[in-house]
Amino acid sequence: MTVAELSVKLGAKNICLPSPEREVTGAYTGDLLSWVMGRAPADSAWVTIMSNLNVVAVASLADVACVILSENVELDSDALKKAENEGINILSVADGSYETCAALSKLI
Amino acid sequence: MIDNDKVNFHFDIDGDNFTTAGEASVKIKKALRQMGFSADTIRRVSVAMYEGEINMVIHADGGEADVNVYPNKIEIILADKGPGIPDIEKAMQAGYSTAPDDIRSLGFGAGMGLPNMKKYTDSIDIQTEVGVGTTVTMVVNV
Numbered sequence: 458m459t460v461a462e463l464s465v466k467l468g469a470k471n472i473c474l475p476s477p478e479r480e481v482t483g484a485y486t487g488d489l490l491s492w493v494m495g496r497a498p499a500d501s502a503w504v505t506i507m508s509n510l511n512v513v514a515v516a517s518l519a520d521v522a523c524v525i526l527s528e529n530v531e532l533d534s535d536a537l538k539k540a541e542n543e544g545i546n547i548l549s550v551a552d553g554s555y556e557t558c559a560a561l562s563k564l565i
Numbered sequence: 566m567i568d569n570d571k572v573n574f575h576f577d578i579d580g581d582n583f584t585t586a587g588e589a590s591v592k593i594k595k596a597l598r599q600m601g602f603s604a605d606t607i608r609r610v611s612v613a614m615y616e617g618e619i620n621m622v623i624h625a626d627g628g629e630a631d632v633n634v635y636p637n638k639i640e641i642i643l644a645d646k647g648p649g650i651p652d653i654e655k656a657m658q659a660g661y662s663t664a665p666d667d668i669r670s671l672g673f674g675a676g677m678g679l680p681n682m683k684k685y686t687d688s689i690d691i692q693t694e695v696g697v698g699t700t701v702t703m704v705v706n707v
């Protein structure tokens with residue numbers, strides 16, 4: 458499924474969607490950046506409540522398909538600018554990480 | 566900079582600047598992609614270099630990064646003049662971290678950096694002296 462399709466199915470808000478056609482093949486959740494770096498599979502959807510600049514760098518380097526910010530967490534403006542520059546897809550959902558992952562497990 | 570069979574990238578890593586932390590790694594990722602390396606190789610170099618870069622920012626007040634790209638391997642050298650690592654064996658343990666709380670609140674300090682660097686590279690060498698600094702050399706074979 459593409460990130461754009463996933464966003465619609467989750468009822469997510471598109472914070473930054475430079476690569477809507479990117480395929481999502483799995484999911485990972487975590488807020489500790491080194492765990493995500495080391496464990497998140499490439500092309501996965503990364504569910505987190507972290508929203509600082511470093512999230513964008515980790516998403517880029519770990520090569521995830523998109524970041525899903527749970528609990529309506531807002532991205533700060535520097536991070537948004539960086540996500541746009543780096544071509545990182547970022548969605549936002551109202552649900553918590555648990556509910557979001559439960560929904561993802563039915564979709565992916 | 567081209568020296569026969571290797572291409573060198575050099576970066577000065579700013580200490581204490583979390584807004585630019587990771588930028589050198591992102592630049593390397595882009596360069597490797599342009600040079601046509603596989604997604605797997607790029608990911609391994611990216612993860613290892615990012616962890617090392619972040620360590621220099623968090624623990625050593627910055628330093629210098631050199632990445633040498635050879636036809637058959639990618640070498641990452643991270644050198645700092647920070648406090649050094651008193652007990653490398655302990656530092657290599659998953660979960661061991663001396664990062665302060667304000668750093669943890671940013672999502673760092675999980676104590677997984679050095680273990681990730683070891684896991685994602687073919688070799689890692691750490692030269693360190695307390696009060697003098699640390700040089701980490703990692704190689705990813707292509």
Ligand SMILES: Nc1ncnc2c1ncn2[C@@H]1O[C@H](COP(=O)(O)OP(=O)(O)O)[C@@H](O)[C@H]1O
Binds near residue numbers: 623
């Ligand atoms: N470049 C460095 N200079 C000084 N100490 C370091 C350096 N890199 C790592 N360390 C020490 O090793 C520990 C473990 O590093 P790491 O596994 O990356 O975990 P973390 O960075 O999350 O603390 C650090 O908490 C720190 O005490």
Ligand SMILES: [Mg+2]
Binds near residue numbers: 616676678679
């Ligand atoms: Mg670290």
